[in-house]
Amino acid sequence: MAKKRNIIVGQSGGPTSVINSSLAGVYSNAMERGFHKVYGMLHGVQGLLDEQYVDLSTQIHNELDIELLKRTPSAFLGSCRFKLPEIHEDREIFEKIFEILNRLEIDSFIYIGGNDSMDTIKKLSDYGTITGQPQKFLGVPKTIDNDLALTDHTPGFGSAAKYIGASTKEIIRDALGLTYHKPMITIIEVMGRNAGWLTGATALAKTEECEGPDLIYLPEADFDLEKCTKKVRALLKKKESIVIAVSEGIHLADGRYVCELSGGADYVDAFGHKQLQGTAAYLAGYFASEIGCKTRSVEFSTLQRSASHMASRVDIDEAFMVGGAAVKSADEGDTGKMIVIDRVSDDPYMSSAGIYDVHRIANEEKLVPREWMNREADYVTKDFVDYVKPLIQGDYQPIMVNGLPRHLVLDTKRKR
Amino acid sequence: MAKKRNIIVGQSGGPTSVINSSLAGVYSNAMERGFHKVYGMLHGVQGLLDEQYVDLSTQIHNELDIELLKRTPSAFLGSCRFKLPEIHEDREIFEKIFEILNRLEIDSFIYIGGNDSMDTIKKLSDYGTITGQPQKFLGVPKTIDNDLALTDHTPGFGSAAKYIGASTKEIIRDALGLTYHKPMITIIEVMGRNAGWLTGATALAKTEECEGPDLIYLPEADFDLEKCTKKVRALLKKKESIVIAVSEGIHLADGRYVCELSGGADYVDAFGHKQLQGTAAYLAGYFASEIGCKTRSVEFSTLQRSASHMASRVDIDEAFMVGGAAVKSADEGDTGKMIVIDRVSDDPYMSSAGIYDVHRIANEEKLVPREWMNREADYVTKDFVDYVKPLIQGDYQPIMVNGLPRHLVLDTKRKR
Numbered sequence: 001m002a003k004k005r006n007i008i009v010g011q012s013g014g015p016t017s018v019i020n021s022s023l024a025g026v027y028s029n030a031m032e033r034g035f036h037k038v039y040g041m042l043h044g045v046q047g048l049l050d051e052q053y054v055d056l057s058t059q060i061h062n063e064l065d066i067e068l069l070k071r072t073p074s075a076f077l078g079s080c081r082f083k084l085p086e087i088h089e090d091r092e093i094f095e096k097i098f099e100i101l102n103r104l105e106i107d108s109f110i111y112i113g114g115n116d117s118m119d120t121i122k123k124l125s126d127y128g129t130i131t132g133q134p135q136k137f138l139g140v141p142k143t144i145d146n147d148l149a150l151t152d153h154t155p156g157f158g159s160a161a162k163y164i165g166a167s168t169k170e171i172i173r174d175a176l177g178l179t180y181h182k183p184m185i186t187i188i189e190v191m192g193r194n195a196g197w198l199t200g201a202t203a204l205a206k207t208e209e210c211e212g213p214d215l216i217y218l219p220e221a222d223f224d225l226e227k228c229t230k231k232v233r234a235l236l237k238k239k240e241s242i243v244i245a246v247s248e249g250i251h252l253a254d255g256r257y258v259c260e261l262s263g264g265a266d267y268v269d270a271f272g273h274k275q276l277q278g279t280a281a282y283l284a285g286y287f288a289s290e291i292g293c294k295t296r297s298v299e300f301s302t303l304q305r306s307a308s309h310m311a312s313r314v315d316i317d318e319a320f321m322v323g324g325a326a327v328k329s330a331d332e333g334d335t336g337k338m339i340v341i342d343r344v345s346d347d348p349y350m351s352s353a354g355i356y357d358v359h360r361i362a363n364e365e366k367l368v369p370r371e372w373m374n375r376e377a378d379y380v381t382k383d384f385v386d387y388v389k390p391l392i393q394g395d396y397q398p399i400m401v402n403g404l405p406r407h408l409v410l411d412t413k414r415k416r
Numbered sequence: 417m418a419k420k421r422n423i424i425v426g427q428s429g430g431p432t433s434v435i436n437s438s439l440a441g442v443y444s445n446a447m448e449r450g451f452h453k454v455y456g457m458l459h460g461v462q463g464l465l466d467e468q469y470v471d472l473s474t475q476i477h478n479e480l481d482i483e484l485l486k487r488t489p490s491a492f493l494g495s496c497r498f499k500l501p502e503i504h505e506d507r508e509i510f511e512k513i514f515e516i517l518n519r520l521e522i523d524s525f526i527y528i529g530g531n532d533s534m535d536t537i538k539k540l541s542d543y544g545t546i547t548g549q550p551q552k553f554l555g556v557p558k559t560i561d562n563d564l565a566l567t568d569h570t571p572g573f574g575s576a577a578k579y580i581g582a583s584t585k586e587i588i589r590d591a592l593g594l595t596y597h598k599p600m601i602t603i604i605e606v607m608g609r610n611a612g613w614l615t616g617a618t619a620l621a622k623t624e625e626c627e628g629p630d631l632i633y634l635p636e637a638d639f640d641l642e643k644c645t646k647k648v649r650a651l652l653k654k655k656e657s658i659v660i661a662v663s664e665g666i667h668l669a670d671g672r673y674v675c676e677l678s679g680g681a682d683y684v685d686a687f688g689h690k691q692l693q694g695t696a697a698y699l700a701g702y703f704a705s706e707i708g709c710k711t712r713s714v715e716f717s718t719l720q721r722s723a724s725h726m727a728s729r730v731d732i733d734e735a736f737m738v739g740g741a742a743v744k745s746a747d748e749g750d751t752g753k754m755i756v757i758d759r760v761s762d763d764p765y766m767s768s769a770g771i772y773d774v775h776r777i778a779n780e781e782k783l784v785p786r787e788w789m790n791r792e793a794d795y796v797t798k799d800f801v802d803y804v805k806p807l808i809q810g811d812y813q814p815i816m817v818n819g820l821p822r823h824l825v826l827d828t829k830r831k832r
Contacts, residue, residue, distance in 0.1 A: 015593050043596035073586050074593035166725055166820050170489050173823060174722040177431050177490035180459035186718075207818065209825045277697075277713075297693075301714045302602075306590040309582055310725060312819065392819035402623065403728065403808035404582050407589060409625045 005034075005107040007327065009056075010041035010048065011075035012082070012113035012120070016156025017163075017308040018319035019142045020408075021070040022112045023077065025323025026140070027056055028066060033331050039104060042410075044080035044111070045120055049096060053104075059411055068408035070316050071398055073306040076410060083116055084123045087130070094127045101135055108330035112140040112323070115148065115363055118338050122358040125336030138326040139338035139358055142319070144305045146197040147365040150356050151340035155322060156305070157197060158315030158391030163307040164190060164300060165204030165392060171298055172210055172243050179240040184294040185232060185287050186243045188213070189280035191304055193249040196220050196368045198304065200380040201388055202245035214242050219249035220367050221377035223258055229290060231378065236293070248279050258282060309405050313394025318351060325353035349390035421450075421523040423743065425472075426457035426464065427491040428498070428529035428536070432572025433579075433724040434735035435558045436824075437486040438528045439493065441739025442556070443472055444482060449747050455520060458826075460496035460527070461536055465512060469520075475827055484824035486732050487814055489722040492826060499532055500539045503546070510543045517551055524746035528556040528739070531564065531779055534754050538774040541752035554742040555754035555774055558735070560721045562613035563781040566772050567756035571738060572721070573613060574731030574807030579723045580606060580716060581620030581808060587714055588626055588659050595656040600710040601648060601703050602659045604629070605696035607720055609665040612636050612784045614720065616796040617804055618661035630658050635665035636783050637793035639674055645706060647794065652709070664695050674698060725821050729810025734767060741769035765806035 009026045011019055023040070030038045040059070042052035054077075060066060069076060087094060101109065109124065111117045118139045125137035141148050146157035168188060175186050190199040196218025206212025214235055217223055223246075235242050251257045259279040280297035288295045322339045329337060337355045344350040370377075372384040398405035425442045427435055439456070446454045456475070458468035470493075476482060485492060503510060517525065525540065527533045534555045541553035557564050562573035584604060591602050606615040612634025622628025630651055633639055644660075651658050667673045675695040696713035704711045738755040745753060753771045760766040786793075788800040814821035 011593075015590055046596060072589070074589040074591075076593075078596055079593050080596055162819055167719055167723070169820060169823065170722040170724065171718050173488065173490040173825070174431055174718050175490075177427075177492075177495050180462060180494055180496055204820065207820060207822075209823055281693075296718070298717045298719070299715060302587050302590050302712070303583055303714070303719075306586040307583070308586065389818065394819065395816060397813065400811060402805065403578055403810070404585060404620065404623060406623075407585065407625055409589070 004036040004105045006037040006039060006105045007035050007108045007110065008039040008041060008053065008101065008104065008106050009110040010044040010112065011077050011079050012044040012111060012117040013079060014114070014143065014305065015074040015079055016142050016144050016305050017073050017159040017311040018155050018316050019112055020072045020076045021316045021319035022140050022142060022155060022323035024066050024069045025320035026110050026327055027060055029324035029327040033327060035107070039106070040077040043078035044082060045084065045097065046080035046082040047078065048100060049093070051100065054410070065408055068399060068406060070320065071308050071311070071396055071405065072407040072409070073308040076408065081116070084120050087123060087127050094124070097124065098127070098131070098133055106135055108136045108138065108327065110138050110140060110326045110330065112142055114141070114143040115361070118358050118361050119363070121338065122336060125358070128335070136330040136333065136335035138330045138334065140322050140326045141338060141340065144198060145192060145195050147195040147367070149364050149366045150361060152343040152351065153341060153391060155315060155319035155341070159308070159311035160198055160304045161201035161204065161388050162312040162392035163304055163310040164198055164201045166310055167300060168202045168205035168213060168245065169207070169210050172205060172213070175241040175243060182294060183236050183240045183242070184296065185284070185291070186241070187280040187283045187295065187297045188243065188245045189248055189297065189299040190245060191300065192219060192247045194219055194365055194367065196247050199245055199247040200368060200384050203380045203385050204388060204392065213245045215244045215378045216380055217244070217246045217250050217378060218368055218373060219247040219251065220370070221373060222253040223250040225252070225286070228378070229287070232287065233291065236291070244283070246279055246283065248277065250279060309398045311396060312392045313396055314349070314391055316396050322353055329355055346386065346390070349393070420452040420521045422453040422455060422521050423451050423524045423526065424455040424457060424469065424517065424520065424522045425526040426460040426528065427493050427495050428460040428527060428533040429495060430530070430559065430721060431490040431495055432558050432560050432721050433489050433575040433727040434571050434732050435528055436488045436492045437732045437735035438556050438558060438571060438739035440482050440485045441736035442526050442743055443476055445740035445743040449743060451523070455522070456493040459494035460498060461500065461513070462496035462498040463494065464516060465509070467516065470826070481824055484815060484822060486736065487724050487727070487812055487821065488823040488825070489724040492824065497532070500536050503539060503543050510540070513540065514543070514547070514549055522551055524552045524554065524743065526554050526556060526742045526746065528558055530557070530559040531777070534774050534777050537754065538752065541774070544751070552746040552749065552751035554746050554750065556738050556742045557754060557756065560614060561608060561611050563611040563783070565780050565782045566777060568759040568767065569757060569807060571731060571735035571757070575724070575727035576614055576720045577617035577620065577804050578728040578808035579720055579726040580614060580617045582726055583716060584618045584621035584629060584661065585623070585626050588621060588629070591657040591659060598710060599652050599656045599658070600712065601700070601707070602657070603696040603699045603711065603713045604659065604661045605664055605713065605715040606661060607716065608635060608663045610635055610781055610783065612663050615661055615663040616784060616800050619796045619801050620804060620808065629661045631660045631794045632796055633660070633662045633666050633794060634784055634789060635663040635667065636786065637789060638669040639666040641668070641674070641702070644794070645703070648703065649707065652707070660699070662695055662699065664693065666695060725814045727812060728808045729812055730765070730807055732812050738769055745771055762802065762806070765809070
């Protein structure tokens with residue numbers, strides 16, 4: 001009797017609107033290819049080490065469930081932030097993982113995540129090669145931040161950009177309706193500690209019937225508060241409603257984050273990263289007292305990565321595609337690789353899945369190139385917008401039940 | 417030759433997702449009834465006094481424009497916050513308004529707004545009656561806050577509630593995906609200074625596949641920080657992700673707003689109202705230091721009143737209905753009245769337009785009744801949810817252009 005070929009898949013890192021579409025892609029393709037079982041690690045490798053996993057056939061019963069999964073935000077399987085040690089530091093943890101994989105008769109291990117997840121793929125495939133294990137290890141990219149190198153863009157970015165573009169349009173409209181003989185400055189704060197891709201996406205709001213934001217500040221350039229104030233004053237001579245988009249990570253030339261200027265207590269998260277919240281609130285307070293007009297701040301916060309009700313069809317489809325492509329590659333014998341998205345053509349937009357050796361993926365962040373910002377570094381260029389626009393096209397209508405979008409969620413009673 | 421019968425319509429106060437659907441209702445019904453022209457005041461009565469108005473036929477060209485208008489957030493005509501003086505205080509301002517109305521051959525004056533707007537309708541109709549003017553004055557209600565008396569609910573509330581319900585579900589999902597051996601408290605801040613209707617709407621997230629928020633605090637009851645902390649500690653023993661919804665207006669028994677506890681500078685707006693922002697951020701900081709776990713805060717901010725991409729069909733249709741009903745009533749000779757929504761039946765849900773004398777509308781706020789909160793006043797009851805649920809049903813799909821919802825906006829080149 002031939003050995004059973006099973007697959008295990010996990011999700012890791014910060015969630016996106018479409019990380020579950022990649023999961024759906026993995027599941028569907030694995031079923032098509034005749035894999036026996038598709039297991040899902042609960043909370044990634046961390047959960048796997050606790051023997052937390054599900055047989056996905058107990059969760060996904062039919063094609064409607066696949067459609068719901070594509071429209072469900074956050075990690076269906078649960079996520080983790082867990083970095084494997086170097087192999088020579090702690091072989092035991094690797095032994096434990098492979099013991100579980102062998103016990104579950106795993107043929108292929110697919111991990112959907114960002115840079116840290118690709119590091120996991122690299123270490124596991126290295127360990128497998130060194131110790132002569134049969135498993136193949138493939139990575140599927142995701143991150144709203146779009147800061148992964150080698151791939152044209154990351155699944156999750158397009159949907160976040162679409163939500164940001166749509167919400168920016170609505171906020172601009174709201175402000176225009178309110179201002180009459182009473183100027184107002186609106187500051188929108190967008191995620192992105194070092195990379196300004198999402199903040200730049202506010203420029204998408206500039207459409208036939210909307211002027212878009214007036215100023216856009218990315219973290220790639222130093223922020224000059226004095227120069228910005230001067231610009232705002234000049235703008236207020238021409239119009240009553242000013243909308244400024246800022247990245248949470250904008251900082252002065254001396255390196256201080258703008259959100260630190262308020263003098264509030266620093267909140268450092270478990271990874272030692274300073275929490276960057278309050279940039280827009282700080283600037284709103286600053287302009288209110290400096291310029292003396294009405295101001296308000298809006299933080300897109302968690303919703304920019306979880307608003308699947310405004311996800312992009314291109315993004316959902318590509319997320320599904322890269323999930324399926326990982327299974328295909330594993331099935332064809334690849335290991336230690338990450339699936340990437342290649343842009344085949346700009347207009348008409350076409351993309352396909354490519355593949356890269358995870359060893360070639362340095363831990364570098366892909367930032368917005370300087371030439372995609374204007375000279376003053378207070379807006380993005382047409383090239384930036386042309387790059388993002390294809391990624392926000394089309395929709396998957398939410399499946400509405402009783403007036404709200406329905407999600408597919410883990411049925412913990414059927415975990416095994 | 418018969419005198420021309422023209423209508424003028426204005427929008428006032430804080431915008432909603434569906435205030436333009438009422439405008440569309442006014443326009444469509446007026447056209448049906450053979451009114452000659454429909455003028456729109458730009459920025460309400462304040463703009464009218466500056467002779468700022470448009471002939472709406474220069475803006476709405478066809479039925480597609482009506483559909484776009486129904487899906488456009490914020491006040492298409494621009495809003496204002498302008499309170500007319502008492503008649504005996506300043507007759508001049510009334511004379512000026514009626515001079516303009518008579519010059520434009522206005523038969524009916526429709527004002528879409530909240531309590532202040534109904535005050536405008538009352539004063540103008542009183543002045544008209546006193547001085548024997550021919551115009552009729554009708555009010556159309558709107559406010560996301562749902563705090564107007566006499567009407568079962570207000571247009572705008574249902575869509576805000578739907579957005580809040582959908583976003584709360586997405587935030588809860590996001591948090592569940594992230595927590596594993598690392599508890600997290602999420603605090604969601606919702607609009608509503610005195611009325612908790614919108615905050616209560618987070619309970620809509622409690623659905624077949626979602627537990628909903630764990631605690632909900634409305635401004636109608638005093639907030640007890642110690643008791644809340646105790647509840648949170650108890651919850652953390654049972655689950656890892658706690659989601660708490662709070663109104664921006666929650667306050668301690670001694671009257672202090674929770675957002676004031678941070679000791680930051682008060683920001684008082686043009687109407688002398690303290691700006692109530694930062695309640696969730698304060699509580700997130702408090703729980704982080706008091707309980708020592710990860711916390712995060714989310715403010716729905718402006719989007720809860722401007723996210724037309726998640727508007728409710730029932731709400732858009734009712735907003736359209738009350739706009740049309742105002743024209744019908746004016747056409748039939750009514751004046752000094754406000755259109756209201758009567759709930760004809762709960763299940764199946766049915767509503768119709770009613771009418772009230774604006775003199776009967778006191779400046780009282782309709783608050784969430786105590787019996788629609790649980791005993792501890794940290795959740796809403798089934799009666800509350802049963803009341804709100806019909807109002808969030810159905811959708812108008814946004815009309816997407818290039819990946820983003822299209823809006824109808826004022827063409828200022830065609831103002832006359």
